[in-house]
């Protein structure tokens with residue numbers, strides 16, 4: 029009720045202004061003590077173990093909302109059991125020119141071409157160190173725009189090394205459509221080389237005592253053959269988790285709608301079916317060997333239940349959070365509690 033009123037105001041602003049104002053409002057509410065126990069009531073769920081970590085319940089925040097880790101406390105106090113920050117790059121970068129984020133309300137969708145705007149990994153690590161809340165924190169890492177694709181591995185290794193001791197898990201983003209060439213890393217030798225180097229680095233860092241799992245985030249636009257090869261590579265390199273999916277380049281679902289011809293990746297309701305099908309296929313291929321994080325078009329509790337039935341251990345939301353507000357977390361957990369009996 030409260031969010032539907034607030035949403036009317038937020039949706040009268042440009043998508044990126046609404047995004048910024050929402051995050052600063054959450055941060056202010058947190059500082060004033062207005063979030064916390066009260067906002068978490070009804071957001072209890074069944075604990076889940078995935079990637080060797082214990083989550084208080086399965087609902088987390090997807091990457092891209094808190095790009096630099098500035099809002100972890102407030103977002104955690106809203107009830108997410110884990111918050112994935114980023115995508116973070118070695119150096120701060122401004123991202124693409126504005127406007128670069130568009131709501132498509134008739135389709136409960138968002139189109140974006142942000143381009144990894146973030147304050148750099150060092151800034152995020154300072155923010156994590158200053159956190160008062162203790163959600164599980166995923167660090168989503170990528171490459172700077174200026175780094176040629178042949179040198180991308182160096183950026184990922186840099187972020188992995190720097191972020192390792194501060195993160196609970198590291199998410200390797202090779203599926204954003206808004207950094208030219210990035211998605212090439214999902215294929216063949218480029219993927220094998222990246223995963224091998226990251227795995228070796230992870231094991232070397234783990235020898236000091238703390239094992240931080242690695243998850244790979246995939247695009248929904250892979251063909252079944254490409255997806256099969258990706259999964260094979262992920263299994264071969266003992267990667268701990270797969271996050272499916274990022275945004276899609278397929279805009280057929282919003283054809284004719286305002287902004288439908290803008291460049292960028294589409295998220296929200298148009299992704300519900302493709303992201304769920306892809307997750308089901310990943311589960312079929314990988315079985316129990318990898319933890320699965322389902323994301324993409326989880327707009328209501330039924331979508332969440334279906335994603336769990338398709339094989340997800342954990343869920344993430346982004347567009348659903350924008351369209352339904354924080355109560356979506358409680359709605360999902362309620363249905364999951366009921367279906368668990």
Ligand SMILES: Cc1cc2nc3c(=O)[nH]c(=O)nc-3n(C[C@H](O)[C@H](O)[C@H](O)COP(=O)(O)O)c2cc1C
Pocket residue numbers: 090091092093095114115129138139140142144168201204245273274275294295296297299323324325326344345346347348
């Ligand atoms: C405005 C916006 C920015 C995003 N930025 C990132 C990002 O930096 N890194 C990333 O891995 N995913 C990013 N995503 C993708 C989301 O994490 C998620 O995978 C995708 O939106 C599908 O989920 P949804 O349908 O719940 O939104 C972004 C999504 C949106 C809408």
